[in-house]
Amino acid sequence: MSQPKLLIDTHKLNLILKRFALQLIEAHGDFAQTAIIGLQPRGVDLAKKLTAFITELQPDNALKYGELDHTFFRDDIGRGEIFMPKKSHINFSTENLNIVLVDDVLYTGRSVRASIDALMSFGRPKQVELMVLVDRRFQRELPISPNYVGVVVDSRSTGEHVKVDWTEDQQQVWLLSKKE
Numbered sequence: 001m002s003q004p005k006l007l008i009d010t011h012k013l014n015l016i017l018k019r020f021a022l023q024l025i026e027a028h029g030d031f032a033q034t035a036i037i038g039l040q041p042r043g044v045d046l047a048k049k050l051t052a053f054i055t056e057l058q059p060d061n062a063l064k065y066g067e068l069d070h071t072f073f074r075d076d077i078g079r080g081e082i083f084m085p086k087k088s089h090i091n092f093s094t095e096n097l098n099i100v101l102v103d104d105v106l107y108t109g110r111s112v113r114a115s116i117d118a119l120m121s122f123g124r125p126k127q128v129e130l131m132v133l134v135d136r137r138f139q140r141e142l143p144i145s146p147n148y149v150g151v152v153v154d155s156r157s158t159g160e161h162v163k164v165d166w167t168e169d170q171q172q173v174w175l176l177s178k179k180e
Contacts, residue, residue, distance in 0.1 A: 007134065007151055007162070008173035016150040017046075020131060021053035023148060024100065033126070034098040035064035039115050040071075040086035043103035045166050046133055050102060064097070066090035066122075070114035088118070095123030100148075104164045104173075106132040109142035134162050134173060 008016070028034040031054075038047025044067050051065050067089040101115055112130060119125065131148035138154060153162065153175060163174045 004177075005175040006172060007153065007175055008171075010170050010172065013133075013150075013171045013173070016133065017049055017053050020050055020148055020150075021057055024050075024054060025058055028098060028100075030058070031061045031063035033096070034100065035066060035090075035092065035094065036100045036102060037066040037068050037090065037119070039101055039103040039111065040067055040069040040088070042105070042164055043101075046104055047102035050131075064092050066092070068101075068115055068118055070111060070118045073114040073117040090122050093123040094119060094125045096126045097123070098127045098129070099125045100129045100131055102131045104132065105134045105136065105162045106130070106144070106146055107136050107139050107162075109140050109144035112144050113142055133164070136162065 024031075024034075024036075036047055036051055036054075038044035047065070047067070051063060054061060054063060067087070069086040069088045071086070099119065101112065101119070103112065103115075106112065116128060119128065129147040130144070132146045133150040135146055135149045135152045137152055151173075160175055160177055163176055165172045165174070
């Protein structure tokens with residue numbers, strides 16, 4: 001059994017979030033035509049922290065924020081596992097907006113595909129970008145690639161998983177073996 005590997009500590013996470021915020025400000029200006037949408041469940045915490053950083057750097061932005069659940073758009077729904085949906089909170093049309101989907105870990109790409117399908121029920125975006133804290137690039141099953149990445153994990157083993165710990169005082173991301 002391999003030892004857990006700390007990928008991101010609280011300090012590094014704050015640096016990544018500041019970098020993400022600056023990249024988005026550079027790419028989207030005042031955010032008049034842009035929305036950030038956190039993917040339920042674990043992308044929401046990251047998206048909230050990101051919007052707080054953006055607002056701190058650019059207090060008068062026109063940023064729209066939402067939270068999206070993709071449960072009923074999954075390709076494995078009804079195959080035995082029981083899924084508990086979360087609420088989607090998007091109080092604006094995504095029609096003709098630039099959308100930045102935010103999630104914690106990109107693994108197979110199936111959740112992102114389902115999220116894009118769910119997003120279309122709120123309007124047809126002009127563009128959809130993907131931001132992830134951790135990209136497990138060698139585990140992809142679908143041709144999905146992030147536009148913004150915190151760290152890349154070259155994990156070729158299906159016996160490993162990424163665990164994101166969020167508490168008020170500390171945020172950490174670990175690479176663990178399945179037995180941990």
